[in-house]
Amino acid sequence: MIRQAGFGGGCHWCTEAVFSSLKGILSVQQGWIASTGSDTSFSEGVIVEFDDGIISFSTLIAIHLHTHSSTSQHSMRNKYRSAIYTFDDKDAESAKEAIQTLQPKFDKPIITEVLPYNEFTSSREELLDYYFNDPQKPFCELYINPKLKLIMERFSKIADTDKLRHLKQLDA
Numbered sequence: 001m002i003r004q005a006g007f008g009g010g011c012h013w014c015t016e017a018v019f020s021s022l023k024g025i026l027s028v029q030q031g032w033i034a035s036t037g038s039d040t041s042f043s044e045g046v047i048v049e050f051d052d053g054i055i056s057f058s059t060l061i062a063i064h065l066h067t068h069s070s071t072s073q074h075s076m077r078n079k080y081r082s083a084i085y086t087f088d089d090k091d092a093e094s095a096k097e098a099i100q101t102l103q104p105k106f107d108k109p110i111i112t113e114v115l116p117y118n119e120f121t122s123s124r125e126e127l128l129d130y131y132f133n134d135p136q137k138p139f140c141e142l143y144i145n146p147k148l149k150l151i152m153e154r155f156s157k158i159a160d161t162d163k164l165r166h167l168k169q170l171d172a
Contacts, residue, residue, distance in 0.1 A: 001051070002026065002051055003091075004050070005047075005048055005050075005060065005091065005095075006046065006084070006086075006120070007045055007048060007083070008033055008043050008044055008046075008081050008083045009069065009070060009082040010067075010080050011044060012031065012032075012044040012046055012123065013127070013130040013131060013140075013144065014067070014131075014143055014147055015045065015046045016028050016046050016131065017131035017144045017147070017148060018063065018064075018067045018147050018151065019048045020132065021151055021159060022055060022060075022063070022151070022155075023054055023055060023158045023159070023160050024050050024051045024052075024158065025048060025049070026049040026050060027048070027049040028047070028048050028049075029047040029048075029122060030046050030122070030127065030129075031045070031046070031120055031122040032044060032120070033046075033047070033083075033117065033120050034120075035083070035085060035115035036115075036116050036118045039113075039115055041078065042119075042121060043078065043079060044080055044081075045085065047117075047120055055158050057095070057098070058094065058098040058101075061084060061098040061099065062098070062155075063155055064084065064112075065110060067147040067150060067151070068082065069082070070082055070111065071111060072108075072111070073111055082111050083115045084099075084113070085115050085117040086114060087117050092114050092116065131144050132163065135166055148164055151164070
């Protein structure tokens, strides 16, 4: 079944590259996401469309929590809200359960919120697919490559090895 979810936590270039490097991901829209209530301001994030027959929602949540500062309440949280944006109540409950299940794997409390999706604005065209358009950019090497290497190490069964082949070459 084809499903979708939103994720925010760090730079949307990083988040886009993380989810784009996984099997079962059909599309990743990079931009700005807003929720409802007190979280109506836009924050960097992605909307991910995925095939849950290949990759589960709980696996996406685990990857998300492990590839951004999901336990850090830093000064940039307005721009980089740590969140999972859901499109229905069932996914919201599943996301909360997944966070609770994953908490023992972290030394500090997870601060990632589960929020209802409300609105999305795409990034400018020239910023889309930021990492895979030029993975040798200093930003990519410094911030994104370590996240993708973590995926290859901890989530190797669902890593898209064709997309991540260049990382193996960098290590050689």
